[in-house]
Every structure is written in structure tokens, then in C-alpha cells.
Amino acid sequence: MLLIWTSILFPIVAAFAVAIGPTKSAKWTAFAGTLVSLGALTLFAWNFPAWHNAEHFPNTTGPSWIPHAGITFSVGFDTVSLLLALLSAFLMPLCIVGSFSAITERTKEYYGWFLVLGSSIILAFAARDAILFYIGYEFTLVPMTLIIAIYGGTERRVAAIKMFLYTFLGSMFMLATLLYIGWEHRLAVGAWDFDIDTLTKTATRLPSSTQYWVFAAFMVGFAVKVPLFPLHTWLPLAHDQAPTAGSVILASAMLKLGTYGNYRFALPMAPAGGADLMSFVAVLAIIAIIYASLICWVQTDAKKLIAYSSVAHLGLCMLGLFALNPVGAEGAVFYMVNHGLSTGALFLCIGMFYERYHTKDTDVVGGLAKRMPVWASFMVLFTLASIGLPGLNGFIGEFLCLGGTFISEHDGQTGYPGVLGPWYAVVAGLGLIFAAMYLLILLGKLVWGPLREPHDDAAHTTSAIRLPQDLCFREIAILTPLAVACIWLGVQPKPMLDAIAPCAERMLANYPKEVERYMSQSAGTPLASINGKTNESRGE
């Protein structure tokens, strides 16, 4: 408990220290702050009692905050949220070190806000109270908006505002739904309570028609954050304009809040709605995969390409989640962590060459294997991890997501019936081919091929800190932990898979019977599912 709060609050303490302290030491203070946060969380994970048993949330009690509204400061982890929090805490110091040379102006504000960002992300993952979660979830937006709007590219203001408003709009749906469930709880019991478990129990008791709307509203909220197909357009712009470290955290930690929200709220709270809408969401996810992949193919901006690839990858993650069986759910959770690692690393790599050439246009720069062999090696490694090469981390999640989708239709045997099936997997699998296509094209342009460099040396000289041609020690030190993590998770996924399994089962606890109900309904009326879909699309 103490450790969790340390990991949440210490960055904020460090942020104050950064604000008060001298400009020179700001970056080291920030680094130390994130390290302590990571250390505390690691220590907590080391002694975490629930890695291997299904005991529900070992540490969940917390002091009351607003007693008559039933809001408490309760934090605690299950393995999934712990993994995601660890991922965020792990990336934070790397991002801070990665910003040493990129951020040369207004450094104090930058590191201060960055620490606040890290803190709020961990808070969102750790929260056991829905309102506390909402606070962490929403508060990430403030520092991120500032980081993009102040330190970003040429269109940073537009990007920051669009990101803020868009995701804010989405989370309003989420908040409204949470409050609604809290209200239902009050009607039933007579007192407010926003404990997530309590809310889940309340929500699952609602009639299925209500759950349908609860789920739909949750989905709207989280789909913006994930982002799912028609609601994704804020992401490429934000990524394109954000500074490198901002992109990393945005892709690796903040987008995970969306999928995590589905895992923690939408799916377990409204199983009837989930069962009704699973095929709809799956179709959207598949559209996201294909659509974003195709767009990636013709992107010339390296960062935008990675941003769109995030859309595609998280589409696959959502597909796995909505396969509603343990294989898919395991894959999806695994994929959340993996995507964080590999995409974060890719953003870092691109940031590193951007610092040297001040362009991300793959038509202008290319063939850097000759100029920056060390960088090229890392880039190739992370790209392969992102493609999903077996033996690296990306593969496990991708394969399980796809496999979960494939076997979803197989009733009875797995204990988890579903309505997706081979055809969904076939279409989504095309995404795998596309992923190889666009990422290899990126590699082919950026890393391989004859050397192409922009000719204006002005760009080099204006850079405040002169960087060596290839990566310096600091940059290698950033990428190496990520590379090790990518390889390690690819070779030894077993401990993590075992840790996720009970959580996945718990999340899916209500699904077999709900899906069967849905299937028996739609069997009675063949058009039911189609009607459901059109209703839903109208609702959105």
C-alpha cells in the first residue's frame, strides 16, 4: 500500500522539487523521481501475493475521501493492472533520459509535467475506486496536452487541442456511465459507493437492455482512447506533433488506458451488452486493422506511420479482447504490454534520428544503416518485434489474439462460446501481412537503401546539443533495456501468461452464459444481430 502510494506520489514530489530547484538539475531530479517510482512499484511487484493465485486484489482498502459520495482513496492491483503500471513506470525514466537532448527550452516545466503525467497514469492503473480511476484517466490529458502544445512540432496547438477535446468527449461518456451505475447502486442499496468491484456487482445485475446501453456508452468512451476505427483521427496528429517522449508515453501508456478500461470496466460490468455487441466491436476492430494498415502503407512520415500502426495493432488487441475467451484475452493483455514496449521503442528510435536530421520524411532521409549502424540494428529489432516475429514479444500477443478470435466460434469445448470465428481471423490475419508490408517498407526506406540525407547543414548547427553521428552511450542505454525486455518476453512469456490467466478468467466470468443467451436469441431471430448493429451505429 505504502509502496503503491510512493510510486504514485513520489513523481509529484519530484515535480515540486523540479519546480523549485535549479534548471540545471531538473532532468536529474526528474530521472530520480521516476526511478524511485519504478523502484517502489518493482518492490511491490516482487512481493505481490497474487501473481499465481486468483485471489482478488490483495490490497484494496483505502482511506475515505468523500464519505457521503462513497468515494475512497483505494488503490490496489491485480496482475493485469500491475503489469501495465510497471510498463508505464518502466518507460518513464527512459523517456526522461530520452528527452535530455531533445528538450532544451523550458526544461523545468517539461520535466515537471512529465512527472505528473507518469504519476497520473500509475494512479489510473492502480485505482480501485471508479472515480479515482477517472481522475487518473482524465488527468493524464492535462500534462500531455501541455507537452504537445509547448514542445511539439509546427501544428502542435491544433494537435493538442484536438487530442484533449476528443478524448475528453469520450471520457465524458465513461464518467456518465460510471455515475449511472453508482446511481443504480444507490437505488439498490441506499448509499453511494464507487468501489469498482461493488459497481461491477451492481452493473451485472442490471437488465440486459440497460447493460446494452451501459456497454455502448463505455465503448464510446474507451474506443476514443484505444482508438478504435472511426474515432482514431486524433491519434496520428497528436503523435506526429508530440515530442518523442510524449509520443512514447501516449502510445505505450495512455492508449493502454483505453484497452485497460475495456478490460476493467466495459467487459466485466456489462456482460450482456458485451455479448450483444461483441461482433460489432470485432468488426470495427477488423476495419481498424485493415484500414490503418493500408494507410500506413502510403505514409511518408515515419512517425505518422507508427501512429497508424498503433491503430492497427490496438485493433488486433481489441479483437482479441472481444473474442471473449481466455486465449484472446490473454493475448490482448499480453499485447497491451508488448505494444507498449515495441511501439514505444520505435518512437524513441525515430526521435533519435529526428534529432539528428530534423525531418521524419522517409522520402528525404534514408539508408541510415550506413551512417548509423547501431541505431539501425535497434530499429530493425523493434520493427521485427512490432511485425510479430516469433521469439520476440510481439508474436505472443498477436498470435494469441488471432487464435482467440479464430476459436471463438468453437462452442463448448473451451468453455467460452463466442460469435467470432475463422472468417474474422482470416480478415484480421491480412493485417499481419500488411504489417509486414508497411513496416518493411519503412525499414527499406529508412534503414536500407542508398544513403539519403537532407543537405541543409543549418539543421545540424541549430540543434542546441551536438549529437554524434551514431547513437551515443545515453541513447544506447535507453534502447537496451527495451530490447532486452522485447527479447525476454518473447522467449519467456510463460510467467506473464500464467499471471494473466486468472484475471482473464475473472473478467470473462459472466460471459459464457450471456453469449449463449445472445446466441439463442439471435438464433430465434436471424436479423437480431444485424438490427443490433444498426441500432448501435445510430446510437453512436
Place this chain on the structure above:
Amino acid sequence: MVGSWRIMTQLTSIPQAIIAPELSWVGLALLLPLLAAVACALCCALRVKGKAAAIITILALAASFGIIVKAYFAYTGPVQVPIFQWLSFQWGTGQFQSFTANCGMYIDTLTLYWMLFVTGLGTLISIYASEYMEGDCGAGYSRFFFGICIFLFSMSALVLGDNLIMLYLGWEGVGLASYLLIGYDYARPAAVAAGKKAFIMNRIGDLGLALGIFMLWANYGTLQYSELFAAMNKGGQTSVDWELSVIPFLLMLGAFGKSAQIPLFTWLPDAMEGPTPVSALIHAATMVTAGVYLIARMYPFFELHPEALATVAWIGGLTALLAATIGMAQYDIKRVFAYSTISQLGYMFLGLGVGTTFGACYHTLTHAFFKALLFLTAGAIMHGFAGQLDLRRLSGLRHLPGWRIVSWTMLVGCLWLSAFPYTAAFFSKDAILLKALTSVRADFRFLGWLGLFTAALTAYYTFRVWFRVCAGPLHFEPGAEGHHEPHDTHDKHDTHGKPAPALAAKSTHAFHPHAPRWAINGVLLILALGALVVGIPGYNETFAHKDNWAQQMIAGSSAMEGAGLAEDHGAEVSEAHPTVLGMDAHTGLTVVGCTASIGGILVAWYFHLRSRKSADQLRAALLRRWWIRWVPICMENKWYVDEIYHACFRLPMWLGAQILSFGDRHFLDGVMVDGLAKLPVAVGKIFKPLYGGALQGYAATMAGGIALVVAWLSWVWLRGFN
């Protein structure tokens, strides 16, 4: 029509594998290449100038080979060796409530058979490459061997793995190695593009394989070979369930991608952009046979649908013919060999399809040797003549001192490739064609004849190369590139193979081709010897009437199940069709095969040695006649397959992607999102005059607001009263 369908119930059981953790030392065959890869990567990182990477690689691969040999002699029966738990978890206790794909090995004769030539050839080709790549010392040398080690590791994982996920790991891993090595010379866009193409086309096949794996899991609940075979042994899956029957087709797609069959064959010729040892090892001898291995390994499952194997056969036969026709019209030596590889792989698939796994696997073995040999000789020529591979610009190399070993070993390779009577390939190809020709199915017999015709074409284009390059008057022009040839190495070579003074006058830039040294020559000789040795099982069977070693190896594995039974079945029906051209099947085939082979060679001799002009005349004559001119044009342009793919798939998709990209930015984001965001602004503009800054505007808003609120309140109250 013989459905293997009906045979299903007669399956003899596949020997059940026992779990033998004590055999885990075989895992060193996996581990060593991986460690060597790490060492090579370190060499790369430390920018080692010497040949340390090559030495490490050779030692590791040789040790790996040694381990496999030891395992071969220690072999008693199929075993399953667990190593560590990889991708596995469970959520229940039932059969379908766990997902298990551990890192482990499944060792049976098929595994050993494959591993023997994979590691053996890997070692030899590494030795060859240690000399071949020496020009890149300090630049890409370590990277090259890193790729080789990764490849060997992946290939070993593919073959040794005890479940399909391990196979998939190896499957993608060899794809990666292939990608890295084809694009080894990354400054050349063509090489990069070829690597990319190879990876992506393989990925298409991989998707099929992955889907097949899912389907297997969905229906059998396991991916372990031993458990899958046990489930097969139980039989019972005779119901016509579309899910079961689709399994072989999905797996087949993977095999077609990896083994460059129609429709996924176009990457292989392009892959020749890679360094020649890579072409020899990966794109001729080992990796491309992974498809054959997959089908052989999963052979029982290919009988889940009656037409699955027939599809394999047809694809194989057609690919063999198509690739041979293209190969006839190519001028680049490596491309000719590449198409011949596709063609020979087609034979293997034909063999698998018509039911002789033995023939297919035996052909894989022989092909590995002679094709590696051919590629390595081509590589030696390319190495010596600064990248020159155009067979019109090289001639009579056997007269050149220092090039004799190359010329004669190349002849061995060519004889073997053209299935010259009583060479190893003759036996292996015969095994396939015999099976096809004696099949009860008419279409298989047709494919057999097609295969024979292809054999004649093969003999022709093979010897077209040899007669052009090695025979005839001495003449050569150097190639354009000398990229991995630092100048100082030239002089060193001159002492070894001194070119004749007359040659210097002939070549334009006073060019000195440097002849290969001991490593290349030695490897060529060993391979030529190997090509002879792998014929021994064939000799034994044909002349000594002993047991065929290769057949025994295959028979001991899962691959034999279908084959053995189909053979029995074939023997039974061959009463009705005992003959080929009226003779006993064996004799008839020997006669026909000899005719095809020797006929092809003679034609090649006439057109490409005796009267080289007549070849051009023939071509011109064909081009003059409108009704036949499409044949040479199509053959020279590879039947426009690349172009068709481009027009049918790549271009529409690319256009679609452009449209989507534009739509995403300007419609979805521009119109929908930004438009929605502009709505409040537009509404606000209506009221904007009120907020021009004048105080009264704000006051008026206030008054209006109060009026509205009061109106609403009074309305509510009035309703409440009435």
C-alpha cells in the same frame, strides 16, 4: 478415383513418441547456432576486422552437425524432448482448456534426416562463405554470419520443434534470416526490395500456416505432434466437417509460400540478389524445402480432404513446368538456377501429392546437394568475374587455369540436375515419376508425363548453362560490380591462379579473374562427392536390391503413413496399369527418363555448343511467326506473373490505400471530426454580435436568459397548478 479418404480407416498407427528428457543434449543443435549468432552480433558491435565470426559460425555449425550425427546413431525410436515451457497456459482441466506450445524437440527419423543435411550443408556453405565474403571483412562480414547463424537456428527450430508453434517460430525465423541476407548488400535498392518481397510473400503463406494451426487447435485441442498423431491414430474424424477438410489447404498455403510454388513463387528468383552462399544454403538447399518438410510432417492431416494431396500434386507439377519454361529463357546463371530450384521443388510437391513422401524427401536430399553445388559454382564465377553472371558473356571457362575444379564440379551439378541416368537425382526423380505414372488417377498419370517433359526441359536449360559457360572457346567480359573486392586481394590471388596473358588482352580493362582458393574449391569438391554419395541409397535399391536408407528414414516417421498405404494401394491397382509405354513400369520409366535427360542435353549441345548461332536463329524464327511468338516472349518475361500480381493486387490496393489515406485526413478527420467541432463555432457565430464587447450585449443576454428561465419556471408551475 482413389480417395485417400477411404484409406483413413486402415491407417497403421504412427509410432508413439516417448518423452525422453535425457536426450536434451540434442538441444545443443539449437542452442549452438543461437550462441554463435550472439557471438557474431558481438563481433558486429565490436567491429571485429578479422574472420572471427566465420570461425565461430563454422565451429558452431560443425558441432551442431556432430550432435545430429550422434543423435542419429543414438536413435532408437521417436522421442519427445521437453526443454522449457514457452507459450502455454491453461484455464481449465479439459482437453480444450489449455494452450500448450512449449519449447521442445520431437525427434524421429524425418527430423534427423532433415537435420543431417541442413546442418551439414550449413557447415560446408559457411566454410565456402568464409572465403567468398572475405572482401567484406570489417564491413558486413560478421553481419553476414549473424544472418547465417540465425537461419540455422531457425531452421533447426523448424525441424526439431515438437509442436507447430515451434515450427512457426522457425518458419518465420528463416524468413527473417532470408530477409536479412537477401538484403545483405543494403545499399542496393534491388536487394532491399527483393528481401522485402521475399518476406511479404512468405508472410502470405505464413498466414495460411497460422490459420491452419488455429484450425488444428480448434479441432484437436493440441499442437504437439505426438498428441496430434495420437489423435489421428484414434481415427474417427471421418465426418465431412469443413473445418477439418480445410486444414490441409491452409497448411498447404504456408508450404507454397515457403517453397516458392504457384502462386507464391515470384520471390525466389528475386532472392538471388543476396550473396551466393545465401542463395545456395537458404534459397536452394534448405529453407525452401521447409514446405516439403511441413507437408511430410503433417502428412496424415493431408488426407483429411480427398483433393488436398491432388491439389499439392497439381500445383507441384504445374510449378515445375512453368518454372522450367522460364528458366529456359533466362540469361542470368543464378536466375536459371533459381527457376530450376522452383521447378525441382515442384517435383517434390508432385511427389508428395501423388503419395510418395519418400520420393519427395529423397529428391529434397539430392537436390540439396547438387543445387548447392551449382549455386556455389555460380558464386565462384560471380566472385571471380566481378559479378558477371550473364551466360552470353562467359564462355569456355574450363580452359582457364584455376577454374577447372569449378567447371567440372559444375558439370557434376548439371548432370545431377538434369537427372542423368544413374545419378542420385535420377533415382529420386524416378521415384516421384514412377509413382505418378503408375497412379490409378488419370490426372496423376498426366502429371507424370508432364514431369517427364519438364525433365527434358530441365536437362536442356541446365546444359545450356554449362555448354555456354564452361565449354566452347574461352571468352569473358567482367561484370560491372567489384563491390566486395578490395584491390589488394587481387594480387594475392594472382599467385594462386595466374590468368593466361592472352586473356588479359581479350578482357577490356585488363581484367584478371581471380580463381577460387582452397575453401571454395574444397567445398565444391566435397559437395560433388556428397552428390555422389547421396545416390548410394538409390544404387542400393536399384542394383543391390538392398533397403533404401532414405526410404527407411522416411518410413519411420509420420510422413510414411499415407505414403506407405498409398503405395500398397498403388501396387494393388498397378495390376491394371503395370506398364509404362508397354514395358514394366521400372524399366519403362528408366528408358523414358534416360531419353528425356539425354535428349535435352543433346539439344542443348547442338544449340549452345556446336552452333551457338542457331539458338539465336531459332529465337528469331519463333519471333517472326505471330502464332508462336508469344511463347518466347512470355518465357523471357517470366509469363508476366509479377506484372499480373502488380496489376491485380498491389496496384488496386495501393490506390485504395491512397484513397483511404486521403479520406482519413480530409473526410473522416476533416469533415466528420473537424466539422463536428465547427458546429458549436457556427452556432456561436449567430450570437457573436451580442459579445462585441459592448456592455449592453452581455446585459441583454442576461435579461434574455432570465426571461427564458422565468418562462420555463412559470410554465412548470402553471402545469403543476392545473
Place this chain on the structure above:
Amino acid sequence: MNQELSSGFTIAANAPIAVALAISALLFVIGLVGFLCRRNMIIMFLCTELMFQGAALAMIAFARLRMDVSGQVFVIFILTVAAAEAALALALVVLLYRKRETLSAEAWSDLGES
């Protein structure tokens, strides 16, 4: 509930009080209209005083109706506030007048976006 509310509507039961209330409403509205229409800042403030008058009259009327002196006390407070407001507002007007040499309220529209 209903009963309680309806008792609140006895305000108009006495004719003089009803008339006073009507006047108070009219004064308030006239003041409002004046505030919106006039451009002279001083007159605008005068109009707010007019609105104060309306409110104060309503207070007195209700005080009479309820026979409760609180209403009258409130009017005293209104007077206080009006005096304070007049002092400050007029000081401000003087200040603004010094800056721009005009009493027009439209000379001061810096609050606007454009």
C-alpha cells in the same frame, strides 16, 4: 406541497399591493430597457438605480403583505448598496471619461473577441 405553494400566491390578494407589485415590475423592466438602450454610461447607471427602485418597491410591498419588517430592512440595505455602488461606479465613470473623453459605453468594448 401544492398547498404551500399556493399560499405563496396570496400576494396579489390585496389590490394596492398588487398595484405596487405591478409598478415594481414595470420600474424594473423600464430600468432594464434603459440599461440596454442608453449609451451614456451615467444614464446606464441611473437605469440600474431604477431597477433597484423596482426591487425595493417589491420588498416594501411584500413587507406590507406579510406584516414583517424584514422587507423594509432589506430596502435599507439596498439603499446602502446603491450608495456604495453609486460612489464606485461614478468614480469609475470619471476614470473612464478621463481616458477617452467621452461617456459613450461603446468606447469601451475591449472585452469583445474582435
Place this chain on the structure above:
Amino acid sequence: MVPTIFYAACAIAAAGLALLLMQSGSKFRMGATILGLAGIAWILVIVVQTIPTPTSEMGPLGLMILCAFVSVASAVRVITHHRPVFCALYFVLVVVSGAAIYVLLSAEFVAFSLVIVYAGAILITYLFVLMLAQQSPADIGSADAVDYDRIAREPAGAVIAGFVLIAVLGGSVFSVSEQKAESILDQNRAIRQGWGDLSMMPKLLLEQARRTDSTVTAVVARTDGQMIAVQTDHSAIISVQRAGQMTPSDLTLAPSLLPDNTSRVGMALVTRFPVSLELAGIILLMAMFGAVVLARKQTDIADDDRRALAGLGKVMDGNQSSQGKANR
């Protein structure tokens, strides 16, 4: 009462007011004035009609209506007159007629303080400022006022907003009261409150008690803890200590001894709203300070001078000082 009729009256009054504001020429003025007065009269008639008035109240009602007309008419002039000074003077008329209505509503004290404070103090201040800010006659030229006094700003919109307010409010209020016309004034409550106020004023209570019975020496609490028990005939019984008596005895006070309006207001001020009273004082004080600060002659002082005034040294480097500015 039918609300529609009331709305029509409001509309007519609004039209008149709008016409007056638009200043479209003096020929409309008379018509507009008549129209506006007619509208207002109609409103008042409707209001009076709604409530059946007892004959005893007819006199005050007549006076009330007279004052109403004066008040509303002069209010209209306040907002329509071109000359600010006249506006202020008309406002005095509004205040005075308003004070008359206060008296009619038996709020004498407030009425007089209104006249003194408003008409006397505040309006004089306004006039001062008006004079201060008045343009010289030469600037006015031929027209009798400057533009911003002559031309109203969007009168139609303002009038609509205002009269919609009154129509809606009045319509709803008066339409309801129609059904409640029989309600009477809550006299009992007022009496009770009056006695209650008296009980909180012990000296006055003693005085009133002595006025009834001169032997009273002290007023004591009754046995039920209350000071005063109000009877149904509006008289009150208190418990008093009489001279020469050991035990307290009851004394009945007649309704005529109720405290008058002014003392009740004063009492309410100090007993029920003491804090508000203090706050009002503070507000006034602050307003005075504010007025002094605001109206003081503003001079722009340079940064360096300001620092000098604050006792700080000058900033040496110009560059640094500019940085300092940026920081501020």
C-alpha cells in the same frame, strides 16, 4: 384573468416604449406616449380587476394608482430623455413618487430615508458627475445632445426582452391569483410578530406596561418561559412584578401599545440583522476608499521611477531590465 389579454397589454406598453426610444421624430412622440400610457393603464386595470377590492381600501388604491402613473411615466422619461441632467431629475421624481407609495404601504421610515438618501445624496452625486463630464455647450452644437445620448441602442430587442419578462412573470402570477382572490391579509401573524418584537425590547416593554399600570416595577418571564402570551383579540398578557406584591401577576396590554413601524425596523436591524448591518457599514467604507483610489489622478510612472519610489536601486543593465520585464 385571461393571460392573453395581459400579454396584449404588455405588448401595447412595449410598443409605446419602443416608439419613444426610437426617437423617430417628434410627431410620433405624442402618439407613442399615449400608446405607452394606455398599455400601462391597461396593465394596471387588469391587475386591479383581478382582485376584488373592499371599499375601505379604495382610497389608498386610488392614491396608489396616481403615484404609479407618476412613477412609471417619469421612469420612462428617465430612459428616453436626451439630456442626462433631465434624466437625473426625472429620476428624482421616480424616487419621490416611489416614496409616496412606500408611505401608502405603511413603510414611513424607509420612505423618508429613500428620499433623503436617494433623492438627496445619490442623485446629487450623479448630477455632480454629469456636470463634470458634460461637454461644453459649444460641442453640443445645434442638436441638444451628443449622439450617444440621442440614439438608442437596439431599442426593439431590449424592449422585447424586458416585456417578455414582465408578460411571462405577470401573466403567470396574476392568472394564478385569480383563484385565490378570497385570501386575506395575515393580520394575526403581524400582531404576533409585533408583540414578539416588543418582548425583545425589555425597556420599551416595561414602559408600555407602566403606561397601562403605573405600579409595575418589573416585567418577568411567564410560567411557560415566554414573555408575552398573545390573545385572540390581539391583546397580550405579560407577567409583571407590581410594587408591594411578592409574586408576579398578569397584566393585559392593549393592541394600541404595539410598537410602531419605525421602532420595529430599528429593532429588526439590531436584533435580527446585526452582522448585515456591520457588513453594510464596511461596504460603504470600502466604497469610499475605492472611490477615492479610482478617481485619483492617474499618472504613469516609469519602471525605474517606481523602483526609486519603492526605495530600490536602479537596474544597471538595460538588457537585464528587459528580462526583468519579461519575467514580470
